[in-house]
Amino acid sequence: MASAPSSSAEIPTQRIDGRAVAEAVVAAVGAASARLTAETGIRPGLAVVLVGEDPASQVYVGAKGKRATALGFHSVQHTLPASTSEIELIALVEALNRDPEIHGILVQFPLPGRLDEARARVIEAIAPEKDVDGLHPLNVGRLAAGGEAMVPCTPAGAMLLIRRVLGPDLSGREAVVVGRSNLVGKPIAQLLLQAQATVTIAHSRTADLPAVTRRADILVAATGRPEMVRGDWIKPGAVVIDVGINRVAAPEKGPDGTRLCGDVATAEATGRAAAITPVPGGVGPMTIAMLMANTVKAAYRAAGWPAPPLGE
Numbered sequence: 059m060a061s062a063p064s065s066s067a068e069i070p071t072q073r074i075d076g077r078a079v080a081e082a083v084v085a086a087v088g089a090a091s092a093r094l095t096a097e098t099g100i101r102p103g104l105a106v107v108l109v110g111e112d113p114a115s116q117v118y119v120g121a122k123g124k125r126a127t128a129l130g131f132h133s134v135q136h137t138l139p140a141s142t143s144e145i146e147l148i149a150l151v152e153a154l155n156r157d158p159e160i161h162g163i164l165v166q167f168p169l170p171g172r173l174d175e176a177r178a179r180v181i182e183a184i185a186p187e188k189d190v191d192g193l194h195p196l197n198v199g200r201l202a203a204g205g206e207a208m209v210p211c212t213p214a215g216a217m218l219l220i221r222r223v224l225g226p227d228l229s230g231r232e233a234v235v236v237g238r239s240n241l242v243g244k245p246i247a248q249l250l251l252q253a254q255a256t257v258t259i260a261h262s263r264t265a266d267l268p269a270v271t272r273r274a275d276i277l278v279a280a281t282g283r284p285e286m287v288r289g290d291w292i293k294p295g296a297v298v299i300d301v302g303i304n305r306v307a308a309p310e311k312g313p314d315g316t317r318l319c320g321d322v323a324t325a326e327a328t329g330r331a332a333a334i335t336p337v338p339g340g341v342g343p344m345t346i347a348m349l350m351a352n353t354v355k356a357a358y359r360a361a362g363w364p365a366p367p368l369g370e
């Protein structure tokens with residue numbers, strides 16, 4: 059029997075293996091760390107601060123600590139109760155700023171309740187050279203001005219995946235970032251611009267969002283809304299970077315079943331995108347790898363050494 063005629067030819071869609079790229083980064087980070095420790099006695103030190111008991115945050119923070127320990131870093135986790143005051147949290151950050159064994163400080167978001175309103179003050183309390191999240195205004199400004207900045211981990215990881223597919227020069231390519239957060243959307247847009255792409259930042263208030271995303275040769279979805287980006291929002295042949303990690307109900311896995319999904323309807327994108335990052339196994343593992351990379355860079359700078367090459 060003849061197959062039904064299809065209106066458009068299917069495009070083979072490459073799944074970008076974030077776990078494999080993350081392993082390569084982590085291997086380079088481990089080698090750089092070992093060299094520093096052998097020659098100076100300095101072990102990269104990472105402090106992760108978790109306030110409250112958000113279960114997803116506990117999982118991420120645990121994964122970060124495990125990675126750091128496996129790399130031979132000095133790794134400490136500070137877990138504070140949800141009732142912690144702004145003054146107490148900033149006092150801890152200041153103690154970590156002064157601690158010579160700590161090169162990187164990460165305060166996990168979201169902060170609980172009222173404390174989230176203090177977010178900007180907490181970020182500004184972190185010493186910029188220890189700000190491995192790249193959120194301090196000095197690092198944000200340096201990234202915007204094209205200087206030596208600590209780059210936020212998820213954007214740095216996403217860019218590395220884009221470069222693996224398209225190379226370092228994005229001249230002539232249209233990039234659309236959906237999402238405008240300080241942690242993801244805005245810094246990814248800066249990095250794409252630096253790589254010569256033509257960049258649009260779109261968001262939930264953009265008029266005719268699908269028409270805007272359909273222009274994208276590079277589409278970055280960072281909306282935090284499960285599978286918001288549909289297949290027909292994607293230009294055929296686009297490279298799609300799915301930054302979302304959403305836990306949604308999955309009745310097929312039983313009454314309490316859940317599954318992870320991204321901000322892109324991956325099944326619909328398959329056969330249309332040239333390449334897409336899966337969830338899980340895409341940008342998520344890169345985020346942790348780049349956190350380790352930023353921590354080693356901070357330790358190198360503290361030792362007065364130039365930043366090492368990290369497979370980027």
Ligand SMILES: Nc1nc(=O)c2c([nH]1)NC[C@@H]1CN(c3ccc(C(=O)N[C@@H](CCC(=O)O)C(=O)O)cc3)C=[N+]21
Binds near residue numbers: 212344346
């Ligand atoms: N100050 C701050 N910096 C952050 O970088 C930060 C944060 N707060 N708050 C929460 C988000 C989330 N985040 C992730 C890191 C790794 C995975 C990851 O490794 N995901 C795996 C597994 C996911 C799973 O199985 O749950 C994957 O996508 O394959 C996901 C999410 C960092 N964040």
